Structure formats: structure tokens, C-alpha cells
Amino acid sequence: MVILAVAGFFVFIRASHVDRKLLGNLVVHQTSIHGLKPRPKLASSIALSTSSFKIVKQSTKTDPDATGIYEIEWTSSTKADLDAGILLQLLPDPASAHKALIDSEKQFGTKPQLSGETVSAGTAFSVPGVPAAHADSYAMKASATGKSSGYAYTVVFQQGRAVATELVESSDTKRSVEGAASLAHAEDALLVRAGPGFSMLRTTTPVVASVVFIAIALMIAVGAFFVPEWALEAWARRRAHQEAKARERARSQFQARGRRAVRRHRAPAWRQPGRR
Numbered sequence: 001m002v003i004l005a006v007a008g009f010f011v012f013i014r015a016s017h018v019d020r021k022l023l024g025n026l027v028v029h030q031t032s033i034h035g036l037k038p039r040p041k042l043a044s045s046i047a048l049s050t051s052s053f054k055i056v057k058q059s060t061k062t063d064p065d066a067t068g069i070y071e072i073e074w075t076s077s078t079k080a081d082l083d084a085g086i087l088l089q090l091l092p093d094p095a096s097a098h099k100a101l102i103d104s105e106k107q108f109g110t111k112p113q114l115s116g117e118t119v120s121a122g123t124a125f126s127v128p129g130v131p132a133a134h135a136d137s138y139a140m141k142a143s144a145t146g147k148s149s150g151y152a153y154t155v156v157f158q159q160g161r162a163v164a165t166e167l168v169e170s171s172d173t174k175r176s177v178e179g180a181a182s183l184a185h186a187e188d189a190l191l192v193r194a195g196p197g198f199s200m201l202r203t204t205t206p207v208v209a210s211v212v213f214i215a216i217a218l219m220i221a222v223g224a225f226f227v228p229e230w231a232l233e234a235w236a237r238r239r240a241h242q243e244a245k246a247r248e249r250a251r252s253q254f255q256a257r258g259r260r261a262v263r264r265h266r267a268p269a270w271r272q273p274g275r276r
Helices: 003-013 020-026 054-062 093-110 178-194 208-265
Strands: 013-020 043-044 066-075 082-088 117-119 134-142 147-158 161-171 201-206
Touching: 013 043, 013 134, 020 043, 020 082, 020 178, 054 093, 054 117, 082 093, 082 178, 082 201, 093 161, 134 178, 161 178
Parallel strands: none
Antiparallel strands: 013 201, 043 066, 066 082, 082 161, 117 134, 134 147, 147 161
């Protein structure tokens, strides 16, 4: 009964469900890029239906509990225009993630479409320490005036079954890749630590239901321990009582038959001495 109670607790009381907010544990929430606010402006999971990648749509059907998308964005803390963001895609396995990496490089490895900006062709730069990172910088000009308005930096890389895409926009007209590289290093280091064994399944244990279940299980377990012995003793007492009643009934019947036999063989009253 105890074994059944423990199994029943894990089956009926403890419940597991997918919580896509846990994807936030795979994304850095602080950046060392100077000029960004310490707290992100946006940090949330994205509906899988919004993805345009074939592999993501396929994984959504075959293994939705292991597929997710999360985005985070920081804005400038000064008057200068500065924005940074990371888009994280989690796939069921590294092979699927590699396919998503290829799609991401095709989409984000070209000139980004920025509102009000004309973007030049990209210039590749390296991110040492981040395996096979695809990184480019783009000079931006204001579409209205044609004047230089800064640089945009993109970094795409894979770590395990996760693909991270980074975009940094800066109004600084001097090309500097250090900020984008440092953000990529921080994100890659986090994925190395938290990626293996990561799961979006969250297990909850309701307190009231757990207390009620444990109380009932204890009562049943105690009953299972004592009731059989009590039942055997009660059955033995009932059987002994029935046997005693049967013996008493047999004795009474025997005595009754004896009295009847004595009466049948007794001499008539007129022949008994002293009755004359």
C-alpha cells in the first residue's frame, strides 16, 4: 500500500507542464555594453507559430515540449541611439539546431532591414572563443539625409541545441565590434553552463491536495496493516460463538430427548408407590 501510495502521488498529485518562461534561463539578462540600461526593455518567449523556419515548424509538431523561442532587448540609457537584442531558438537536438543555424545565417547574415536607415554591405569580424560564430558589421546612413548614422552588428552562433542571434545598433560612427563580441561571449558561456540537460518542464506539487492525499494514504496504509488481523480475530470470535451456541443447542436437545424418554418409560401414577 505504501508503494502504491508513493506511485499514486507522483502520478496524480505532482503535475508537470511546459513553462516557456524557463527559456529566460538560457539568455543573459545583463550586458557589459556601455550605454545600455542594466534592465532589459523586453524579455519574453515568442509563439512558435511566428517562426518562418521550416525546421522550427517541424519540431513544433514532432516535439513541441523541447522547442521554443525567446527574445530579449536592451535600450539606450543615454541620448545616443543604442539598442541590443538576442533571439534564442531552442531545438530538440543539436542536428535540428544546426539546420536552424543555417536558416538564421541566411536570414541574419545579410543586410538587416532597419527603419529609416540605409545599410551597406556587411564586413565580417571574428568572435574568438565562440565556435563557428558568423559575425558581420554594417555601416548605416540616414535614408533622409544620407549622413552616417552609426553601425549595426550581427552575430549568429550555435551552442548545443540552441541557436543565438544577436543584433546591436549604435549611433557611434566609429566601428567598434567589442560590445557585440562581449555580448556573444556572455551568451555562449551561459549556454555552455545551462544548456546541457535544460528542460522547459516545470513540476508543481499542490500543498492542500498533497496533505489530503498523504492523510488518506496513511489511513489506508494503517488500515491495511491492522484490518486483516482484526478481521481474523473477529472471524475467530464469531466462529467460537457460533460453535458455543451449537453446543448449547445440542446439549439442550439432548436433555429434552432424555426427559421425553424418561417420561415414556415412567410407570403410571396409580402404580407408583405411595400413590395408592
